[in-house]
Amino acid sequence: AQSVWGYDSDNGPERWHENYPLAKGDKQSPVEINSKDVQHDSSLAAWHASYDPGAAKTILNNGRTCRVVFDDTFDRSVLRGGPLSGAYRLRQLHLHWGSRDEHGSEHVIDGVRYAAELHMVHWNPKHGNFAGALKQPDGVAVVGIFLKVSEIENIKTKGKEAPFQHFDPSILFPKSRDYWTYHGSFTTPPCEECITWILLREPIEVSSDQMAKLRSLSKNSENEPEDPLVDNWRPPQPLKGRIVKASFK
Numbered sequence: 393a394q395s396v397w398g399y400d401s402d403n404g405p406e407r408w409h410e411n412y413p414l415a416k417g418d419k420q421s422p423v424e425i426n427s428k429d430v431q432h433d434s435s436l437a438a439w440h441a442s443y444d445p446g447a448a449k450t451i452l453n454n455g456r457t458c459r460v461v462f463d464d465t466f467d468r469s470v471l472r473g474g475p476l477s478g479a480y481r482l483r484q485l486h487l488h489w490g491s492r493d494e495h496g497s498e499h500v501i502d503g504v505r506y507a508a509e510l511h512m513v514h515w516n517p518k519h520g521n522f523a524g525a526l527k528q529p530d531g532v533a534v535v536g537i538f539l540k541v542s543e544i545e546n547i548k549t550k551g552k553e554a555p556f557q558h559f560d561p562s563i564l565f566p567k568s569r570d571y572w573t574y575h576g577s578f579t580t581p582p583c584e585e586c587i588t589w590i591l592l593r594e595p596i597e598v599s600s601d602q603m604a605k606l607r608s609l610s611k612n613s614e615n616e617p618e619d620p621l622v623d624n625w626r627p628p629q630p631l632k633g634r635i636v637k638a639s640f641k
């Protein structure tokens with residue numbers, strides 16, 4: 393049905409605005425980042441995450457992405473510093489990826505599309521709850537991490553099932569803390585413009601097998617015809633005068 397948004401030609405990003413007017417807002421995400429237009433801001437502080445692995449709860453295929461949810465009923469796994477004031481609670485992380493290694497990320501850096509993009513979504517508890525935070529310009533902070541396919545032979549351990557109860561997502565952070573920051577929106581409907589984006593400059597490496605794992609997920613439920621879950625990324629939206637800040641020179 394047209395009303396259920398997705399990434400296909402009949403319900404994809406070009407049509408979201410028909411049911412979700414915010415999609416045509418002035419602070420939409422993702423965006424293209426051109427290093428020549430980026431402004432270094434020496435007042436930008438370093439960001440810090442202190443995550444409790446025990447906060448990880450479940451991993452879910454919701455037909456649009458693969459999502460891990462965390463206990464955010466108190467300041468258990470938090471992100472602070474960087475462009476933020478106060479501690480933001482980690483609520484969930486999810487990914488966007490392509491059908492091939494040449495595309496899949498949502499933000500595009502100097503024309504480079506990465507194979508995938510990881511979003512770690514945090515919200516500001518001063519707004520009471522997540523729903524309240526969505527309505528505030530400083531309500532949500534998302535750390536975006538680019539995934540590129542490594543050349544090295546992937547070192548997947550066959551058949552090993554890692555329990556998600558002991559998963560500390562800070563292991564996903566790349567070495568460098570360098571980041572870009574700008575004010576934008578969720579990249580899927582309802583596209584609220586409540587996000588302070590912190591995009592890490594250094595991508596993390598994943599093997600092609602790991603990418604294949606992501607691409608093996610399907611949109612459909614069990615016992616329905618196989619419909620591969622791929623290309624769940626929104627193309628870049630107009631900056632509309634916004635300046636992207638860099639924490640690095």
Ligand SMILES: COc1ccc(C[C@@]2(O)NC(=S)NC2=O)c(OC)c1
Nearest residue numbers: 484511513526534578579580581582
């Ligand atoms: C109303 O609350 C929402 C709405 C959409 C998303 C998902 C997403 O749009 N946000 C980012 S970032 N990437 C996405 O795909 C969400 O993520 C926590 C929360």
Ligand SMILES: [Zn+2]
Nearest residue numbers: 486488511579
């Ligand atoms: Zn996302």
